[in-house]
Amino acid sequence: MATLYVDYQQLVMQAYEQKKGNNMLPHGLMHLTPANLKDECVKKCTMDVNRRDEKIIRDFCGDLNESKSCQVILQRCETDKFRPLVNYLKGKSENTDAKNIELLAWLLDFPDRPWVMGKVISGMDQPAETPIIPEIPTIPEIPDSQNSPESSSIPVRMNTFKEGENTGKPTAIAPAGKITRKSTKSLVAAIMLSLVAGTGGMWWWMQPPATGDCMYWHEDRYEPVACNQRIPNAVIVPRDTLRLKYFRKITRPDTITYRAIGKVWYSKIKGEIEFFTLPGEHPVVFGYQLRPLTIYMIKTRILQKN
Numbered sequence: 001m002a003t004l005y006v007d008y009q010q011l012v013m014q015a016y017e018q019k020k021g022n023n024m025l026p027h028g029l030m031h032l033t034p035a036n037l038k039d040e041c042v043k044k045c046t047m048d049v050n051r052r053d054e055k056i057i058r059d060f061c062g063d064l065n066e067s068k069s070c071q072v073i074l075q076r077c078e079t080d081k082f083r084p085l086v087n088y089l090k091g092k093s094e095n096t097d098a099k100n101i102e103l104l105a106w107l108l109d110f111p112d113r114p115w116v117m118g119k120v121i122s123g124m125d126q127p128a129e130t131p132i133i134p135e136i137p138t139i140p141e142i143p144d145s146q147n148s149p150e151s152s153s154i155p156v157r158m159n160t161f162k163e164g165e166n167t168g169k170p171t172a173i174a175p176a177g178k179i180t181r182k183s184t185k186s187l188v189a190a191i192m193l194s195l196v197a198g199t200g201g202m203w204w205w206m207q208p209p210a211t212g213d214c215m216y217w218h219e220d221r222y223e224p225v226a227c228n229q230r231i232p233n234a235v236i237v238p239r240d241t242l243r244l245k246y247f248r249k250i251t252r253p254d255t256i257t258y259r260a261i262g263k264v265w266y267s268k269i270k271g272e273i274e275f276f277t278l279p280g281e282h283p284v285v286f287g288y289q290l291r292p293l294t295i296y297m298i299k300t301r302i303l304q305k306n
Contacts, residue, residue: 005098008115010292012105014262016089017295019108021258029107032089034082038074041082044107045071056102056114091299215239217283220249235286243278250275256302258295265290266297273301 019025028040045057049070057070061077085104088096098115105113112121212224216234222244227236250256253275256264266275267282267290275293282288 002118003115003121005115006292008112008121009098009101010262011112011121012101012108012110013295015108015110016104017258017261026107029089032086034079034086037082037086038077038079040107041103042071042074045069045074052114053106056099056106060099060103089295091295094294094296213239215244220251222247222283243280247276247278247280247283249283250277253302254305256293256298258298260293260298261295262292264293266293267291273297 016025016029020029023030026040026044028036028038028043041057049057054070057073058064058066061073061081063073063077065073084093084096085100087093088100089104102114104110112119212226212229214227214229214236215222215224215238216231216236217223218234222240224239224244225231225236227238229236250264253273256275264275264277265279266273267285267288269282269285269288276283276290279290279292282290
């Protein structure tokens with residue numbers, strides 16, 4: 001599935017936050033001012049710049065004259081043009097132009113730059129934090145001892161003397177065939193019982209906590225329900241296994257940090273803000289699409305309240 005621009009923007013911001021948290025940002029991004037950001041671009045332009053990055057720089061500065069080098073274009077670029085990106089990274093604005101995001105992607109060496117309509121960025125089709133379900137090991141089939149000659153059975157050594165008694169004689173060996181048949185049957189029964197119990201437990205673990213081909217929103221999550229069942233003040237919708245298991249309303253917004261960028265979405269309806277763990281449609285206000293969490297939202301709606 002093609003990556004939407006809004007998802008691309010979130011990936012770039014994730015890369016920025018990750019490098020910021022690891023103290024790996026270049027000087028111009030670590031100490032954000034329009035002048036520092038411009039100097040960082042000029043410095044980076046002294047290295048090899050490919051055609052796609054040239055376009056990013058020319059689009060940002062608004063100078064498409066290919067007779068000028070990128071370094072000259074950046075040096076002559078007005079310093080104030082870097083201010084919107086600085087304000088966005090500082091959380092002073094909720095959004096910014098695509099040309100600013102592309103310039104940031106270039107400064108970060110974001111590998112999938114620039115965004116192109118229809119382009120697929122690897123990892124976008126995988127649901128976040130989906131648990132890995134272990135495979136059940138295959139139990140090798142044990143042949144029935146009744147169909148095997150008794151001579152092929154492995155003799156089992158049995159003690160025929162009492163504890164503490166030392167006769168000095170060789171220990172007698174019981175008939176191997178009978179013991180092998182009995183032991184094999186017990187072993188097969190134990191394995192079958194364990195396999196049935198393990199498979200049943202794994203099946204139960206993988207299933208939602210209740211049955212029903214539909215679901216409805218209840219406070220902070222979806223609950224499974226039969227499609228013909230009626231629940232007061234609830235809308236019954238077709239069952240979506242992913243949303244049933246992982247879609248939650250975050251009831252403690254004060255626990256949200258910058259690491260939630262790209263992993264949390266929000267709604268702002270009639271002045272009320274809610275946070276959720278998956279993108280898509282609002283569970284109650286149908287037709288309203290959740291928005292990806294931004295640095296601006298964290299600074300103005302979460303950190304300021306704390």
